[in-house]
Amino acid sequence: MLLIACPYCGERAETEFSYGGEAGIARPKDPHALSDEQWADYLFMRKNSRGMHRELWNHAQGCRRWFEVERDTVSYVIKECYEIATPATSRDNQSRAD
Amino acid sequence: MQTNRLDTGGRIDRSKPAGFRFDGRKLQGYTGDTLASALLANGVSIVGRSFKLHRPRGIVGSGAEEPNAIMQIGNGASTCPNLRATQVELYDGLIARTTKGWPGVNYDIAAINDVFGRIFSAGFYYKTFMRPQSLWHVYEKFIRRSAGFGRAPAAADPDKYEHLNAHCDVLIAGGGPAGLAAALAAGRAGARVIIADEQNEFGGNLLATAATLDGAPASDWVQQTTAELSAMDNVTALPRSTVFGYFDSNFLTIAERCTDHLPAIERSGSRERVWRVRAAQVVLAQGAFERPLVFCNNDRPGIMLASAVSTYINRYAVRTGERAVVFTNNDSAYQTAIDLQRAGADVAIVDSRRSSAGATAAIATGIPVLSGHVVVDTVGRKGIKAVRVGRWSGDATQTVDATITIDCDVLAMSGGWSPAVHLQSQAGGRNEWNDELQCFVPGESPQENRVAGSGRGKWSLSDCLEDGLGAGKDAASRSGYTPVDVEAPNVDTEEPASMEPLWRVPASQPPDRCPKQFIDYQNDTSVADVRLAAREGYCNVEHVKRYTALGFGTDQGKLGNINGMAVLAESLGKSIPEVGTTTFRPAYTPVTFGALAGENVGELFDPVRTTALHECHEAAGAPFEVVGQWHRPWYFPQPGEDLHAAVNRECLATRNSLGIMDASTLGKIDVRGPDAVEFLERIYTHNIGKMSVGRCAYGVLLGEDGMLMDDGVMARLGEQRFYLTTTTGGAAAVLSWLELWLQTEWPELDVFLTSLTDQFSTIAVAGPNSRRLLMKIGCDVDLDNAGFPFMSVRDAELAGMPVQLFRVSFSGELAFEINLSSSDAPRMWRTLMQAGEEFGITPYGTETMHVLRAEKGFVIIGQDTDGSVSPVDAGMSWLLSKEKDFLGKRSLSRPDCAREDRKQLVGVLSADGTTVLREGAQLVEDPHARQPVPMCGHVMSSYYSACLGHPIALGLVAGGRSKKGETLYAMQSDGSSTAVKIVSPVFYDPKSERQND
Known part of the structure; x- marks a missing residue:
């Protein structure tokens, strides 16, 4: 059972949280300007990373805040927990630059 | 008689004898014994039968690694199966039973399997019982009966965890x-x-x-x-x-x-x-864990791990035999030879190595050592009588001929340590x-x-x-502490610890022809099985494990796995690290279900949520329906009534005069802030900005995939303040969904969300007399159509209690929902019931609610939808704003969502006018079509409507809206079919005049 450091409350057991999938997927500003393929890409396609993964967690049984976690999907080791990056793409751009 | 008990030594308390029963036999040990040591002290050699071949088996180890001595302990509801006798502490009155063998471990009929042992090779069950597949359920009964390590009690566990x-x-x-x-x-x-x-x-x-x-x-x-x-x-x-x-x-x-x-x-x-x-x-x-050695008939009772033999002598004062042979490939077993000798046994050592420090020391104490020799085979069906020993070349590809026979009654083996x-x-x-x-x-x-x-x-x-x-x-x-110096005690005599690998002893015949050379005792996996798996193409250790059951037992291969991997590596011409290990998973040793469940049983299994009116419903004798964690009244039977009679009466009373129900479980969310309108516009499909204060609207939420997610009533309480209801089951999910968007995507919006579900109770009064009832108990708000039209909300005082009064309807009747503090709710309920007597006020439960709404064609998200139904499919296109974007809107124009032949919400009437269709029944065009019969839809909700006098159903049918008037067939569970007619989903009051009355 993971120990997750909620950026607002501190370290808590995984059972207090709910998972929100991959983080950093920005909602298109004008969905109707997108082709069906582009919209489907936003809607369905996920990285499914082996290794470091940015994901959303919600402290559902605590402060109810959503935040981001960087976690290794192989070892499950959590590297970092932090508040939502805004705008949603900023960290994504950063990690692509890395 | 504790024939094998030594007079002195050990950590047992000879002043505290403990009587116990083993398969009905009365035996005695001492406090401090394990069940295993007590059995060995009493000279019990056979403690089980092997899994597949039903060979007699004895105790091998002294701890968690024990594969054979699997016992059922205790009687009745507290009994526990699958316990290792080596880990069961002895106490006075203990009752132990063996778990294999019929009629008993000493004489087991199924031991005939051993005679045909060669056919019980790896994959035997897969290969033999595959065909005909239809007979598997017959085979299975017999296979299951002969397998297993004990029986779970049938009665509820009386113990606390x-x-x-x-x-x-x-x-x-x-x-x-x-x-x-x-x-x-x-x-x-x-x-x-x-x-x-x-x-x-x-x-x-x-x-x-x-x-x-x-x-x-x-x-x-x-x-x-x-x-x-x-x-x-x-x-x-x-x-x-x-x-x-x-x-x-x-x-x-x-x-x-x-x-x-x-x-x-x-x-x-x-x-x-x-x-x-x-x-x-x-x-x-x-x-x-000490490793066993692999040779022919290496499973006879009396063949034990060397460390276990030492443990029984030193810790439990039990000498397991008088004439012992120690067979080893390393030095640690020499201590066992010395322990045996000190305990008065005759000992000989067979060491696969040509020379060793251990051998030199042992010879000095007078113990004979056969260096460079190995045990090839053993003699003695129900207990070891002799070993057959041969000269070892050091090469497993060369066979070993047994040239020497040594009589013994215990064989202590050591293949090194893992x-x-x-x-x-x-x-x-x-x-x-x-x-x-x-x-x-x-x-x-x-x-x-x-x-x-x-x-x-x-x-x-x-x-x-x-x-x-x-x-x-x-x-x-x-962890942040300053370490202090601690000195280790001095070990007076250090034992040497060298070893040479010996993974299997090749007999003069190949492994599939010679007597069984066991690797995994618990699953009867032998060298021949592993080699067969390799020959049949299994080269991954995880696959070999599943094919041969190597390491699959409740001992998880603590003893045999390493030898199995070595034999597999040899067969594949690979090294052991190339073959690799299987994955170990919890639990390390078996854990009882009781322990895992802990206190989470009975009433504490799942939290129960009840409304403030729960006691009123209990007093009225209502059975409850579990919805999520909520317990909601299902129906309110009068004496002699069953579900259907009660529901028919409740429906008619509501339609004709007055019904009342507890709607408190609906999710309630308060939304407020300067950006509340903008936020809700982005979430809900209808136009929010146009709603004036005091008005309500029906609203649906879509996922980004365009599918219906939840629905409810939205009320505008102020310019910057809204009140939302959700479905009973969706309350938490909707709040979490709203928070997700607010926090991750639109943090610039200034909006606050608060759950009010538990703060407020909701009482719905429905029926033509509902307005009269409210006026009768005293309402400070004008209730007529002009002052308080359908789909509006007012703060009011009702019977002297402050309430939020909604004019909304989930029944299609003139109806009001009263939101009030949960502490006032029981008093309000009683006031309404009393005042409503003259109108024949009738409380109704969830079943009547379902019938009334189905008569009106109102869907219940989660019953009539399944996550693949769009608002267009459900006939709610009128709810979709053309003037703005909202979550999921873009998806509605995806080619798949725009298809004309998607399943659409329709009404379904049985053609005979009497058959109540089964919910979930498939709808087909031709029930006699060749299988597989094409499905064109299914029934979602189905009830008898007392008000209409015939059954009604809601269904989803491909291209259903253009199929109105057509006949389809609903398949019943017995394979027969019923003709049905596709109609509009609104069965009652299609112009919706009653709710506006």
Whole structure:
């Protein structure tokens, strides 16, 4: 059972949280300007990373805040927990630059 | 008669005899015995029959590794199957039964399997019982009956179990020399330590060794150390406690057996306690398992691990035989020979190595040693009588001819040692092959832990002690404490520890022709099985495991796995590390369901939510329907009424005069803030900005995929304030969904969300007399159509109580919903019931609610939809704003969502006008079509409508809206079909005049 450091409350057991999938997927500003393929890409396609993964967690049984976690999907080791990056793409751009 | 009991020594209390029953036989041991040591003391040699071949089997080990002595302990509802006799503490009155063999272990009819042993090869069941497939259910009964390790009791478990959460700086798994040393080092440094050991006493192998520490028996040091540890406030020492699971972020689980070692009369409190521990640092000091050796007929009762033979002598004062042969490939078993000799047995040693330090020492004490020899085969069906020995060339490809026969009644074998890497493997660590030690040792771990002692190949006692101290200091310092110097006790005589690998002894015949050479005793897996698997193309160790059942037993292959991997490697021409190990998973040893469930049984299994009106409903005799965690009144039967009679009456009363229901379980969310309108515009599909204060609207939420997610009523209470209702089951999910968008995507919006579900109760009054009822009890708000039209909300005082009054309807009748403080709700309910008497006020439950709304064609999200139904499919296109974007809107124009032949909501009437269709029934065009019959839809909701006088149903039918008037067929569960007509989903009051009345 993971120990997750909620950026607002501190370290808590995984059972207090709910998972929100991959983080950093920005909602298109004008969905109707997108082709069906582009919209489907936003809607369905996920990285499914082996290794470091940015994901959303919600402290559902605590402060109810959503935040981001960087976690290794192989070892499950959590590297970092932090508040939502805004705008949603900023960290994504950063990690692509890395 | 305890014929094998020694007169002196051991850690048993001869002043406290303990009587017990074994398969009905009355036997006696002593307090301090395990069931296994007591059985051996009484000369019981056969304790089970093997899994497949039903060969007689005896006790092999002395701890968690035991594969054969699997017992059922106790009687009645408290009985526990699948316990290893080596880990069951003896107490007066213990009842043990063997779990294999019929009519008994000494004479087992199914032993005939052994005669045909050659056909029971790997994959036998897969190959034999495949065809015809239709007969599998017949085969299965017989196979199941002959398998298994005991029976689960049928009655409810009368015992109590508990869970306990704990935090510590250092958790130490294992209380042998390394674990105790680690606890001493970490404890003296001041760290909060939990040390757990599966046995009744700490000390591990120190309790079973002849070695001395600082000139005194090793057990003296154990006593001194445990006394010091228990005096430390920062140390929790848990005996009889198995660390059975190692999960993420250093979360470990410990099963503590609190009362199972006591006579029934002395038991009180919880039977077992599961500790759920979050540790900053972990020390794994689980020790190592001795390996068996692989030769023909290596499973006869009396063939045991050398370390077990020593343990029974030194710890339990039981000498398991008078004439012993020790068969070894390493030095550690020489101590067993010395222990046997000291206990008065005749001993001979067969050592596969040509020379060794151990042999030199043994010869000096007068023990005969056959160096460079191996045991090829054994004699004695129900107990070993002799071994057949031959000269060993050192090359497994060359056969060995047995030239010497040695009579014996016990064979102590040692194939070297394997570290217990289970917990480290569970933690996500890799195991690495160590060529020098010829075993897998724990490698790098992703978690904050370290392994100490023989668990990482430190074989000598002094190394174990030093390693434990080092691990304890390291763990303490990494959790923030300053380590202090602790000196290890001096080990007086150090035993040599060299070994040469010997994975199998080749007989003069190939493995599939010679007597069985067992690798895994518990599953009867032999060398021939593993080689057959390799020949049939299985080259991955995980696949071989599943095909041959190697390591698949409840012992998880603690003994045999390594030999199996070596035989597989040899067959494939690979090295052992190339073949690799299988994955170890929790639990390390079996854990009872009772312990895992803890207190989460019965009423505590799941939280129960009740409304403020629950007692009113109970008093009215309503049965309850469980909706999520809510208990909602289902219907309100009058004397003699069943569900249908009650629902028919409730429906008619509501339609004709007045009904009342408890709608408190609806989710309620308060939305407020300067950007509330903008936020809701983006979420809901209808136009929110146009709603004026005091008005309500029906709203639906879509997922981004365009599918219906939830629905409810939205009320505008102020310019910047809204009140939303959700479905009963969707309350938490909707709030979480709203928060997700607010926090991650639109944090610039200034909006606050608050759940009000538990603060307010909601009472719905429905029917043509509902307005009259409210006026009668006194309402300060004008209730007529002009002042309070359909779909509006007012703050009001009703019968002197402040309420929020909604004019909304889920029944299609003139109706009001009264929102009020939960503390006022029971008084309001009683007031309404009393005042409503003149109108024949009728309380109704969820069933009538369902019928009334279905008559109106109102969908219930989650019953009539399944996550693949769009608002267009459900006939709600009128709800979709064309003027703005909202979540999911873009998806509605995806080609798949725009298809004309998507399943659409329709009404379904049985053509005969009497058959109530089965919910879930498939709808087809031609029931006699060739199979597979094409499905064109299914029934979602189906009821008898008392008001209409015939059954009604809602269904989803491909292209259904253009099929109105057509006939389809609903398939019934018995294979027959009923003709149905597709109609509009609105059955009652299609112009919706009643709710506007």
